[in-house]
Amino acid sequence: MSKSAMAQKVDAWFAARGWKVFAFQRAVWRAALAGESGLLHANTGSGKTYAVWLAALLRGALVSKRKSSGLRVLWITPMRALAADTLRALEESSAALAPEWTIGARTGDTSSAERARQSRKLPSALITTPESLSLLLSHAAAKAQFAGLDMIIIDEWHELMGSKRGVQVQLALARLRYWNPQLVVWALSATMGNLAQAREVLLGGSDGEGEGKANGVLVEGDLRKQIVVDSLVPANVSRFPWSGHLGIEMLRPVIDEIEQFNATLVFTNTRSQSELWYQSILEARPDWAGVIALHHGSLDREVRDWVEMGLKKGELKAVICTASLDLGVDFLPVERVLQIGSAKGIARLLQRAGRSGHAPGRVSRVTLVPTNSLELLEAAGAKQAVMARRIEARLVPNKPFDVLVQHLVTVALGGGFRPEQLLAEVRSAWSYRMLSGEEWQWALDFVARGGQSLTAYPExxxxxxxxxxxxxxxxxxxxxxxxxxxxxxxxxxxxxxxYMTGGRIGSVEESFVGRLKAGDHFLFGGKILEFVRLHEMTAFVKRATGKRGAVSRWQGTKMPMSSELAHAALDQLRLAAEGRFIGPEMEALRPLIEIQQRWSALPTTDTLVVENMKSREGHHLFVYPFAGRSVHMGLASLFAWRIGQQQPITFSIAINDYGFELLSFEPVDWTTIFTGATGRDVALLGTERLLEDVLESLNATQLSQQRFREVARIAGLVFQGYPGQPKSARQVQASSSLFFEVFRKHDAGNLLLTQAQREVLEQELELTRLRDTLGELHGRAIAYRDVRRATPFGFALMVERFREKVSTEKLSDRVARMVRELENAARP
Structure with a gap:
């Protein structure tokens, strides 16, 4: 078929559905037909999929039948659920436009029979994940299988780019480009702050100076899609908030919102939170049994598939979910999105908002449900940031050696490699553009003989x-x-x-199950279960008759507030300091803010508030940089370490997204340190020895050892067992700890050790952001206050510390007594 004939079929196909072809879609088609690669950035639900897929079909019309047999298009997606959804969308259009094309999927869910068929002959278009693509590249016939590949499409590039999975994709692209330099590559993104860098990372290459070539085009769709962000403002906003104190108190307003719409997604930030909300909604509305559902990554795939299909068919009224439904699965019936608690980032909030109104011309709406009063401040800031489209940048990993080591073995399996050629290929991947000859030789030596310390072990x-x-x-x-x-x-x-009867429910942490005794009840999958026994990494359970149980726990830290959201919140406080309370969220927060101002001061983009208080517990220092949990942990540890160099002292530390508390029994002369100073004058805020002081202030060796477990697994040092015979967490931990100690004592220059330490600093402690925050604080005036009692901001930090203390007194009882005392003091 000629190009013009296919173009006419495409136009007719759109017209038959009453759809309009957007300018950005035609721009992608023109660029792809000209052999150009690029990045497409457009709103969720605006038609990105058809922009790139129909570009592939238009290119396919130019190729002779002889060349068109075999794999033509490779579609890379970050999630298996997206693969199934994409398969349905591509099959629907190709049936009318290119019936001769075959389309298939290859993920961890693909059956062995289908894999065998694909091994004999790949379909015209293959939808796969980064892991499955690397597996394909590990086969000796890989070069022949990809010989006819014409175009690669990467979905949700913003999700992949900032992770090691994105680096895995970079290396796979480098391999495929080496086999076919004319390959056309396009990526799709909806929420991205650093578009120019995203294009560079996608297209790879280096100009010899370590800078990306930035070839290819950037196509931006109409980003004016209407996104409505509002809040469920509590009837009674506490002037002395603590994390989670509203929580289920917002249950009735949430149920009322769900009642009004045909299909609603209720997002939570953790799996445990989703379990609690699902159970609470079902207890309040038992008549909704069967029409509301739960969805998170630890549930069995069959359960998740059932939920997703129920949403697509419009059979479910509400789904309580986590990030497992963040990405672009197309749920047209969804009319409304609720976000329980702060989304902690603008990009994440936009992504979740886009799950509603998922079609061109429809309005996307997300309603924020605060779980404590201060989250109203984040909600107000988020609304302004969304209006201004201030979206976070995605940071790209730099030279992860564990991924490189894995890739070298993969390529050696997939036909083998010559080191000089593969070095040039690896350097064409953006993350390795600055890879030195010494680092390359170390990686080669590590896979060839185990480096300096493992040469005696053939495996x-x-x-x-x-x-x-x-x-x-x-x-x-x-x-x-x-x-x-x-x-x-x-x-x-x-x-x-x-279940004892054989049904599979999902998976929970080994450490959680390890604390259960036979007969204990726990909440999982929206059901109260009774633990029976543990056998070979399987917890056998039965349905319990009780009403309550422990909530299943999954590892992972709380998401820290992003810089963009933090600055937006500080902007709202600056306006409040000027007497301007904009929007219902800030009006509701006015009583809290007025007490904070009366007893202390408001932190803003120009002012760092520092409070000193003495109580029966000791001497408290409260500091409010508004930089997120991770940075505050680093700052608190840094302050404690630096003060400890001047006097022998021990601190207790509490942190949240707004600030940190240092509590000591011995007094510290904070007045001399902070009074009459700007940030420039405070030695505690210095950056001269930042790296050294941070490493000294924390147990960096222990943190690095924990991070090394992940590095060792990716690098292939730790084997997690065969199917049906997995190693326990204790065995994996022992193996990685042994390697860590061997390398530390006998191979101190091992780059995997260096990487583990770097990842601790960059990812867990956010050292770059910590340095940037100190730079910002240098420019702020210090508002130092001696306070007689905890201010609203300080009270929230004190409760964070109470959570960690073992006490016979219930947390809620203690907090309630303190709130009564503070409310009495706050009365005129």
């Missing part, structure tokens, strides 16, 4: 240089073991949960 000599100068994997068993470990997702150590 770590994973590649061998043959007589032709090609590195290959010499042992079938090593190859099999490597393929089972391909990927960069390191799942938490988990235990399968099954």
């Amino acid at each position: 770590y000599q994973r590649v061998l240089l043959d007589s032709e100068g090609v590195y290959r994997v010499p042992d079938v068993a090593i190859g099999r073991r490597h393929r089972m470990g391909i990927g960069t997702i390191v799942s938490d150590s988990s235990v399968q949960v099954k």
